Every structure is written in C-alpha cells, then in structure tokens.
Amino acid sequence: MSTVNDFGKNKAFLIDMTKCTGCRGCQVACKQWNQLEAENTEFFSGEGYENPPAMSEFTFTRIKFRDYERNGQSEFAFYKEMCMHCNDAACVSVCPVAAFVKTPEGPVIYKTKTCIGCRFCMIACPFGVPKYEWSKAFPLVRKCTGCYSRVKEGLKPACVTTCPTAITYGPREEMIKEAERRLSAYPDRYLPKVYGKDEAGGTCVIYLTALPFDELGFKPVTMRALPSYTWQALRLVPGIFIGVGATLSAISWFQHRKERVQNEQAGMLSAMFQHPREQESQAQEDQTSQDVKEDQRS
Amino acid sequence: MTAAKAIINEIQGYHRFIKFLIFLVVLAALGGAIRFIFGLGATTNLNDTYPWGLWISFDVVTAVPLAAGAFTIGVVAHVFRIEKLEPLVRPAIVTGFLGYSLVCVGLLLDLGQPQRGVYVLFPWNWNVHSPMFEVSMCVMAYTTVLFLEFLHPVSERFGWHIPLRLLRNLQVPFAILAAMISTLHQSTLGTFFLIAVDKLHALWYTPLLPLQFWLSAIFTGLCIVMLEASLCHRYMGQPDESKLLATLTRIVPWVMGAYMIFKFVPLIAAPQGPLFDRPVLTTLFIAEITIGLFLPFWMFLQSRIRTDKSMQLQAASLVIFGLVLNRFNVSMFAMIQPGQQIYYPNILESVVTLGIIAAHILFFVLIAKYFPIFEHHPEAVDYSIPDRFHKIEKAGSVEVVEAPPQPAVPRAQPSPVAD
Ligand code: SF4
Ligand code: SF4
Ligand code: SF4
Numbered sequence: 044m045s046t047v048n049d050f051g052k053n054k055a056f057l058i059d060m061t062k063c064t065g066c067r068g069c070q071v072a073c074k075q076w077n078q079l080e081a082e083n084t085e086f087f088s089g090e091g092y093e094n095p096p097a098m099s100e101f102t103f104t105r106i107k108f109r110d111y112e113r114n115g116q117s118e119f120a121f122y123k124e125m126c127m128h129c130n131d132a133a134c135v136s137v138c139p140v141a142a143f144v145k146t147p148e149g150p151v152i153y154k155t156k157t158c159i160g161c162r163f164c165m166i167a168c169p170f171g172v173p174k175y176e177w178s179k180a181f182p183l184v185r186k187c188t189g190c191y192s193r194v195k196e197g198l199k200p201a202c203v204t205t206c207p208t209a210i211t212y213g214p215r216e217e218m219i220k221e222a223e224r225r226l227s228a229y230p231d232r233y234l235p236k237v238y239g240k241d242e243a244g245g246t247c248v249i250y251l252t253a254l255p256f257d258e259l260g261f262k263p264v265t266m267r268a269l270p271s272y273t274w275q276a277l278r279l280v281p282g283i284f285i286g287v288g289a290t291l292s293a294i295s296w297f298q299h300r301k302e303r304v305q306n307e308q309a310g311m312l313s314a315m316f317q318h319p320r321e322q323e324s325q326a327q328e329d330q331t332s333q334d335v336k337e338d339q340r341s
Numbered sequence: 342m343t344a345a346k347a348i349i350n351e352i353q354g355y356h357r358f359i360k361f362l363i364f365l366v367v368l369a370a371l372g373g374a375i376r377f378i379f380g381l382g383a384t385t386n387l388n389d390t391y392p393w394g395l396w397i398s399f400d401v402v403t404a405v406p407l408a409a410g411a412f413t414i415g416v417v418a419h420v421f422r423i424e425k426l427e428p429l430v431r432p433a434i435v436t437g438f439l440g441y442s443l444v445c446v447g448l449l450l451d452l453g454q455p456q457r458g459v460y461v462l463f464p465w466n467w468n469v470h471s472p473m474f475e476v477s478m479c480v481m482a483y484t485t486v487l488f489l490e491f492l493h494p495v496s497e498r499f500g501w502h503i504p505l506r507l508l509r510n511l512q513v514p515f516a517i518l519a520a521m522i523s524t525l526h527q528s529t530l531g532t533f534f535l536i537a538v539d540k541l542h543a544l545w546y547t548p549l550l551p552l553q554f555w556l557s558a559i560f561t562g563l564c565i566v567m568l569e570a571s572l573c574h575r576y577m578g579q580p581d582e583s584k585l586l587a588t589l590t591r592i593v594p595w596v597m598g599a600y601m602i603f604k605f606v607p608l609i610a611a612p613q614g615p616l617f618d619r620p621v622l623t624t625l626f627i628a629e630i631t632i633g634l635f636l637p638f639w640m641f642l643q644s645r646i647r648t649d650k651s652m653q654l655q656a657a658s659l660v661i662f663g664l665v666l667n668r669f670n671v672s673m674f675a676m677i678q679p680g681q682q683i684y685y686p687n688i689l690e691s692v693v694t695l696g697i698i699a700a701h702i703l704f705f706v707l708i709a710k711y712f713p714i715f716e717h718h719p720e721a722v723d724y725s726i727p728d729r730f731h732k733i734e735k736a737g738s739v740e741v742v743e744a745p746p747q748p749a750v751p752r753a754q755p756s757p758v759a760d
Contacts, residue, residue: 139474140466160453165392177382298422
C-alpha cells in the first residue's frame with residue numbers, strides 16, 4: 044500500500060486528554076490554516092458544550108465535551124476528534140483511483156484532482172473521518188490533512204502549534220515511548236491504555252485519557268489493519284480469474300469433443316432421414332471432427 | 342421533419358404501458374438533471390453518516406447481480422452446451438447489457454465527479470487494493486463484452502455477415518470471458534463490505550461474503566432468466582419456454598444449496614459478533630432466509646412445481662426478492678449503527694431509481710420490437726467452431742429474410758443434453 048513500512052519514523056500526534064483544557068484553540072487554528080468556512084452553531088445543539096455538532100466539510104477537528112462526576116464534583120472530559128492518519132489506512136486502500144496517499148512523513152493526504160467521488164473512503168474509514176461537500180454539484184471529500192504542507196517544510200501542524208498543553212508532535216516511536224512513560228509515572232492519572240498504538244493496525248494519532256475511551260466517544264475498532272480484511276479476498280483475484288477461465292475452457296472443449304464424437308456415430312444412421320441440405324452440412328461436420336481427431340492423434 | 346413525424350407516429354402507436362414507462366424515464370432524467378445542478382445533498386437524503394444510499398444499494402449493489410442472467414445462462418448453454426437452452430440466451434444478453442449500461446448510468450449519477458470516471462483506467466491511478474477499482478474495471482469490461490454480444494441480433498437485423506460470422510465464432514470465448522469477469526466483480530461487490538469491519542452487523546459480516554455474493558448472483562441470474570422468459574410469454578406473446586426453464590430449475594437448487602452452506606456454516610461456526618442483539622435486523626435476516634431462500638429452495642425441489650409455469654415464476658420471484666433483500670441488508674440496513682438516525686431515500690432519489698427500472702423494461706421491449714432477439718432459432722445454425730464452410734452466411738441470410746416466426750427447421754442432430 045504505502046511505501047513506508049517503518050511507521051516508527053512517521054510524525055505522530057500524542058494527545059493527552061487529561062491535559063486538555065477545552066480551549067478549542069486547535070479548532071480555530073485548524074479553521075484558519077485550512078481556510079475553512081465558519082459554521083452556524085448553537086449552544087447545546089449536540090451532546091453538551093461541544094460545537095459544531097459534528098465534524099464536517101468545514102470542520103476537520105473538533106473537541107468533544109463530556110460531563111462526568113468525580114469525587115462528588117462534576118468535571119469535564121475532552122476528546123479531540125480528527126483524522127487518525129492510520130499506518131495502513133482503510134481510506135488509502137479502498138480508493139479506486141488512489142486519491143488517498145500515505146505520505147512518508149506520516150500524514151494521510153487526499154488529492155483533490157484525482158478523486159472521482161465514489162465515497163468508498165467514507166464507508167471504509169473506521170473513525171468516520173472523511174466528510175463530503177454535500178452542497179456542491181461536483182463535490183469533493185474533505186478531511187484533516189495532518190497539515191502536510193507545513194510538516195513537509197519542517198513545521199508542526201497548526202493545532203499542535205496552538206495547543207498550550209495537550210498535544211506533542213514527533214516521531215511515532217518516540218511518542219509511544221513518551222505515552223508509556225507517562226502511564227508508568229502516573230498510573231493513577233490515566234487509564235492504562237495507549238489508544239492508537241494498535242487500533243486499526245496503528246495510527247499516527249495517539250491518545251491518553253482518564254475516562255474509558257468508549258465513554259468519550261471513541262469508536263470501537265479492530266486491532267487489525269483494515270486493508271488486510273479486503274486484501275485476503277482480493278489477493279485471490281488473479282488466481283480465480285485464470286482458474287475460472289481455464290476450467291470453463293476445459294469444460295467447453297470437452298463438451299464439444301463429446302458432441303462431435305456423438306455426431307460422428309449418429310451420422311450414418313440419421314443420414315437416411317435427413318433433408319439434403321442437412322446431409323451436406325452433416326458431411327462437413329464429419330469432416331471437421333475427422334480433422335480434430337487427426338489433430339489429437341498426432 | 343418527416344423522420345421526426347414518423348418517430349412521433351411510431352410512439353403514438355405504443356401501448357399505454359410503454360407510454361407510462363417513457364413518462365417514468367423522463368421523470369428520472371429530470372431528477373438526474375436536478376442532481377447535476379443542485380448537488381447530491383439537495384437531491385438525495387445522503388449525508389456524512391450515510392454516504393451510500395439507494396443509488397448504490399439498488400442501482401449498483403443489487404442491479405449487478407440482477408443482471409447476472411447473461412453470464413450464467415451463457416455458461417450453461419454455450420460452455421456446458423445444453424443447446425436447447427439457446428432460445429433463452431439472447432433475451433438474457435439483452436437484459437444483461439441493459440442492466441449493466443444502467444448500472445453505469447446509476448453510478449455516474451451517484452459519483453461526485455462523474456466526468457472523472459475514466460480516471461480509473463489510467464495506470465498511474467491504479468490501486469489493486471481497492472475492491473472499487475476492480476469492480477469498475479470489470480463493469481466496464483463486461484459492459485463492452487455484453488455490447489459485442491448484443492451486436493449479434495443487431496447484425497442479424499441489418500444483415501451484416503462478416504461481423505455476424507466473427508461474433509458467432511467468438512460466442513464460446515465470450516461466454517467464458519463473461520463468466521471470468523462476472524465471477525470477479527460479483528464476488529468483489531461482497532468484498533466491498535469486508536472493510537466495514539465494525540459497521541456491518543455480524544448476521545451478514547463474514548470473510549466469505551464475496552463467495553456468498555457470487556453464488557447468490559449465479560442462482561438469481563438463472564431466476565431472472567426464468568422471470569424474463571415467463572413475462573415475455575405472458576405479455577409479449579412469446580412461446581411458452583417452461584420446458585426449458587424446468588432444466589434451469591434443476592440447476593438452481595444446487596447452487597442455492599452451496600450458498601446456504603457458505604451462508605450458515607460460518608455464521609454458526611465463526612460468528613463475528615453477537616448475532617441476535619437487534620430485533621429489527623433479526624427480523625430482516627429471518628425474512629431474507631425464509632421467504633427468499635428456504636421457501637423457493639423447497640419449491641424448486643418439488644418436481645410438480647419445477648414444471649408448472651406459474652409456480653416456476655413464483656419461486657423465481659421469491660429468489661429475486663431474497664436477493665434484493667439480502668443486498669439491501671448488507672449495504673444499507675445492517676450498516677446502520679444503533680442509535681443512528683435512520684436513512685430513507687427521498688422522493689427524488691426514488692423517482693430516479695424507479696426511472697432506471699422503467700428504462701430497463703422500456704428498452705427491453707423496444708429492442709425486442711425492432712431486433713430479432715426472440716426469432717433466433719439455433720436449430721438452423723451450426724455452432725461448431727471453426728466455421729470453415731461459411732454456413733453462417735447461409736443461415737444468417739435465411740434468418741434475415743424470414744422475420745416472422747420461422748417454421749422450425751428440423752434439428753440437424755438431437756443435441757446431447759444432460760438429462
Ligand atoms: S488546543 Fe489543546 S488544550 Fe485547547 S482544546 Fe485543543 S487540544 Fe485541548
Ligand atoms: S482515520 Fe480514516 S481518513 Fe484518517 S487515515 Fe485513517 S482511515 Fe483514513
Ligand atoms: S470518494 Fe474520492 S477519495 Fe474517496 S474513495 Fe472515492 S475516489 Fe477515493
């Protein structure tokens with residue numbers, strides 16, 4: 044799929060949700076850098092203080108809010124929703140025209156000039172990330188680009204630059220090490236899990252939280268890279284194609300031969316009852332099968 | 342001017358039903374125009390939660406197996422050489438050709454950037470890991486093959502002998518090629534949903550989904566042939582083919598049996614998750630397998646039903662119902678997550694899909710009216726390959742002259758038939 048196999052060197056986000064203050068600076072920075080339109084919002088339109096109500100063609104990242112009780116006090120928990128920049132990404136594997144590309148730097152990017160708009164990527168993405176420009180006559184897919192244009196130039200993504208507390212950015216293996224260090228250093232502060240280490244075959248966005256992930260709205264996903272599910276069927280394609288062709292050709296050849304032999308045997312008898320034109324064609328038929336027989340003998 | 346008048350006169354002579362079909366097609370064309378002016382969001386009920394709706398579920402995922410009759414009957418008649426089935430082949434090819442052309446139309450409406458459809462063909466865009474890539478290549482290739490096969494009655498109609506002879510010699514290779522391509526894309530339509538690991542409900546999700554899709558396409562294809570022959574007999578004054586169809590009804594239960602094995606064994610042996618946790622899906626599943634699978638399977642096993650033409654039709658219709666329900670279950674109902682708002686197609690979407698179905702029937706009737714798709718009598722023609730003695734030319738000219746139903750020429754040989 045991608046040319047990168049050593050994902051450890053990919054740039055990855057380490058997002059520590061326990062350190063997030065919910066300032067939503069990342070949301071704004073993302074809109075600014077990507078020049079995304081503002082959306083009409085309303086308080087409490089979604090599940091809480093979060094706004095806009097969902098990721099969309101205009102919103103690539105978003106902070107989800109959760110109220111919960113701790114020690115008799117109500118507290119907030121946050122979850123930054125964005126493209127996970129999967130190592131072996133479902134969106135990359137299903138696109139019929141390879142409009143999604145896993146870059147060697149890590150971000151999964153989308154080529155607007157290639158996409159034909161089948162929306163298979165939207166079906167395939169286990170995190171529900173790619174969104175569509177539903178209002179346009181010739182729409183395209185929109186999603187977080189991992190600020191590829193910045194990363195390529197050695198900068199950090201816009202949201203990382205803005206975030207005062209929660210996001211760290213760097214090579215994936217270092218981010219995982221750092222996450223594990225925090226887990227062992229402050230075991231009471233975190234759930235003992237590095238989300239993104241193995242999820243969907245490993246992602247370049249890694250989370251630490253204090254609340255169970257499903258309560259925060261993380262999607263339950265498989266630990267296997269998604270493309271392997273389809274590839275186990277697709278890899279058989281050439282074999283099946285040739286196999287079906289060969290089998291049917293053999294059957295067809297065999298049936299023809301059987302028929303010719305039968306014709307030959309029946310020829311003598313039926314000749315007596317045949318219309319002259321039929322007889323003529325019969326003679327030719329016999330000739331043909333004679334030829335075939337000789338071919339086979341030699 | 343006169344040509345236009347002639348056409349108008351011709352259309353005015355059509356049956357009410359045909360006019361109604363034309364009306365539906367025109368409505369659908371308007372719907373299509375609206376999609377290209379105002380966008381998918383305005384025309385359909387699709388949104389970010391439901392990127393695929395009726396147009397994919399019916400016009401592609403369901404319509405492709407429904408058009409499988411052409412390749413299945415082609416294999417049965419030309420590869421296994423059950424030659425008496427020959428009269429069923431041509432109508433099936435026409436249906437298949439129309440079916441695939443309309444799949445392409447549906448797909449172009451649904452694509453966000455239909456003008457870029459050809460990008461799939463450019464080698465620098467190829468992505469062999471994509472099931473969609475494979476299906477689009479196959480659909481394009483197969484539509485071409487079907488078009489060439491469809492040229493057969495066309496060249497007969499216009500008396501083009503050279504292409505006719507060529508096509509006749511290519512008949513068996515085409516039947517094989519059609520089966521090869523169809524095997525790939527029918528099964529790969531199932532592969533589509535393998536990527537929806539945590540989305541598709543466990544009642545349908547299994548790694549064997551491609552195999553299930555392929556098998557169900559085969560037996561449904563044969564049932565479509567039955568349906569079509571029965572309807573042509575009833576409404577278009579074509580001869581009663583129920584004897585021939587009885588041959589098909591013997592093949593169908595075998596394939597259905599295989600399908601059942603590959604459907605239920607993985608479900609029982611290796612379920613991919615909780616099976617009966619959602620009552621609506623359980624109901625849909627039970628409806629699919631009882632009405633659309635067990636009942637027709639049982640019917641096809643009864644020799645009384647196999648040979649009775651109205652019962653044949655009923656059993657075949659049940660199978661088709663089962664397939665449609667199955668494809669909708671996989672591509673739509675079972676993809677809905679608990680707690681999600683429900684998708685339902687809006688009026689415009691439905692009108693377009695209805696129009697596509699109407700277009701299919703309409704074009705079939707019109708082609709049957711103007712081209713010899715029923716008058717084809719294989720007994721007059723020797724199908725052996727190669728055609729060294731230009732027999733086809735003779736037979737072809739005979740057929741062109743005799744447009745009305747021909748006096749059946751006595752068969753050259755009793756063809757060896759399986760039973
Ligand atoms: S910028 Fe950082 S702290 Fe602020 S909402 Fe985003 S992730 Fe949380
Ligand atoms: S999260 Fe979705 S869109 Fe992002 S890389 Fe993974 S599969 Fe692709
Ligand atoms: S919508 Fe575009 S990017 Fe997504 S799979 Fe289809 S062609 Fe690829």
